[in-house]
Amino acid sequence: MGGRQGSPHARGSRTTRALPGGGARLEGIDMARGAALLTMMATHVLPAFEQDPATTGWSATWIGTAFSGRSAALFAVLAGISLTLGRIPAVRNRLGLALRAGVIAAVGLTLGLVQVSVAVILVQYAVLFWCALPVLGLRRQTVGLLAAAWLLLSPVAAYLIRPSLLAADPQLRLGHNPVWTDVAAPDRLLADLAVTGYYPVLQWFGYLLVGLWIGRADLTHAVTQAGLVAGGLAAAIVAKATAWAFLVPLGGINAILATEQARVWPLRAMLEANLTGVEQTGTWWWLTTAAPHAGTTLDLVHTSGTSAAAVGGFLLLARIGPLSRSGLLAPLAGAGAMTLTLYTVHVWALSEPALTPVSLTREALLAMHVAAALAIGLFIRSNGRRGPLEAAGHAAYRLGLAGRRTTARR
DSSP: OOOOOOOTTOTTOTTEEEOTTSOEEEHHHHHHHHHHHHHHHHHHHSOSEEEOTTTOOEEEOHHHHHTTTHHHHHHHHHHHHHTTOSSSOGGGOHHHHHHHHHHHHHHHHHHTTSOOSOOOOHHHHHHHHHHHGGGTTSOHHHHHHHHHHHHHHHHHHHHHHHHHHHHSSSOSOOSSOOOGGGGGSHHHHHHIIIIISSSOHHHHHHHHHHHHHHHTSOTTSHHHHHHHHHHHHHHHHHHHHHHHHHHTTTOHHHHHHTSGGGGTSOHHHHHHHOOTTOOOOSOGGGGGOOOTTOOOHHHHHHHHHHHHHHHHHHHHHTTOHHHHHHTTTHHHHHHHTTHHHHHHHHHHHHTOGGGSOTTSOHHHHHHHHHHHHHHHHHHHHHTTOOOHHHHHHHHHHHHHHHHHHHHHHO
């Protein structure tokens, strides 16, 4: 997350800036990554649900409605885009990508040890990179077809596989963030990462494929950027409208509310904000929802669409010369250039009582984290540096290049 990337064909574009040592970087991609970071912070700090004291019923908050599911999906789509960028794209350094993913996984397994009510995405993020290794060399058209098939079929596969994993004794689900000790039980760890966990890689690999497909386009071209906005919004709207048609006029919501899960969970609110934790069994109508974190085809299409629109929107924003030259975009781009470090510090800080005093409101806590991320990102960016964890990932990536040169000389 947040490694140094640029576009080799983008030099001189208003959407890029020069990097120390040569090369260029797409400013809009950094801004999109920064926005994903800040909105994920919002979902970590502010509640997705609220309870009506009068009726004791639950409803979705504006945070849950606006950002839940979409911010994390944007991270995953940007991961796919990042594989196509840089002076040495991942297709020319698979070993380096695998090693960099190892660094991310190590950070994630360590971060999982902190006591915090945040679903840490880093280990799954690393697994997505490892899964990408076999498809990096595919043509853009092939990647697009594979992405479409993956978004369509992987939710069905997960729906069929999940019950047997949960029926195992003990269940093949962690129930917590992956940590180092979980490696000792590889069957449970892999099942959780792939299917039963918070960010199931089986479905989420579709996001990476979408990002890989987007990244193969000319992202410096205004028509491409506008097409991402228009196409992404269209996909997002159609997915939500289709889900509504299945659930309301066709009666899918009644079938879902008739399941055993409706006795345990406030499903109406969760279908709006976050379906995490609900075992989607008992009826095939679960597959017709577009609820955040449902992992259904319509959820994946909707959030892929909002991610594409966000990427295109920030790339267009970075084209506005006076705005870019004003420096107003620099803090967001700076934060987006070091998301791995800032995300890790953010999660760790939430676990420290001294940094989260009870007298501080959630809104004030969020403002403090956002301000710190923007300030730190701007400072590091202004000095031409990488974040410390980004530097470690870059070193691992360079190590892969060194290994390739050594092999070539033999």
